[in-house]
Amino acid sequence: MADRRSPDDEAALSARLKQLGERIHEAGAKRQHEAEEMREDEAKRKDEPTNLAVALRLSSEFVAGVLLGGLIGWIIDHFAGTSPWGLIVFLLLGFGAGTMNVVRAAGLVAQQGASVKKD
């Protein structure tokens, strides 16, 4: 009879079914993983600002520090008559502050107020 199967056939069939189930599961997991990765990439790309925006941001941070240093130094010199020492000292300090601003804005150092990590 055609529909009559031996126990061997039954066992083989169930084994194949199980295998197929596993493969489907694997493929599904893989696809889900890929989709997640793609989504992450997309999110990353969205967060990345354009090069021009980064350049403008970093340069404005640096210039702000130097400008403020120069301004404070000039005012001190103007009123205290210590020219040119105020300008020299505060320009250098402003240079330091500008550099600090840039490395902070670039995310290379901790934000202001955060404690320095001890390695």
Next chain:
Amino acid sequence: MDPIHQFNISKIYILGHIGGYEISITNSALFMFAAVFIIVAGMLVATARRSLVPDRAQSVVETTYEFVAGMVRQSAGEQGMKFFPLVFTLFSFILVLNMFGMIPGLFAVTSHIVVTVFLAFVVFLTVIIYGFWHNGLRFLKLFVPSGVPVYILPLIVAIEVMSFFSRPISHSVRLFANILAGHITLKVFAGFVALLGGLGIAGWIGALLPLALTVALTALELLVAFLQAYVFAILTCIYLNDAIHPGH
């Protein structure tokens, strides 16, 4: 043809004199009033008929609210929500002013540094006053990074203080410079189109390139107009975060 001419301030109505200074409504002030009016009227009209399923206007307002609220929560924490009105006001005000600037013939208020400096000082003073009021002298810990050796501490503190005081400068210059530079570039390229167009057939063909650039730049400037409002608001949140949690 002068690319700077668009930034001219002109008096529209002279209100009077206070201590020798003339108080007048300029085109800049007029556009600020218009921006405030549009924001307030837009919000009121859109939320007048509050429904569970929002119509278009209501969902614009709701999306804006969610956008700014998410920004505040993410950058300044849940405690930062008490500053939500400030951040939302700044964001919507700057956004509408920037968008005004994108409409040909209208005036770009944020291309004047005096406006952006004032806005940045509002934020800066809020941070200082709230920082001292909320934390007392612990606010000064902002300038003293922990774990720094004592012998370089004076130098670090001096640099940190300078860095702190340079914030309103970079905060305001970024918005002002972006809008100013964008509008000048746009005007210069648009000016090329008119100049080349006056040269006859060959000029018309040559004018296609600056015309295409002008179109592309307009799209870019629209993006910049939104992005700079967003950047201004998010920096406000980051600075406010320092006032709420210094030295943690």
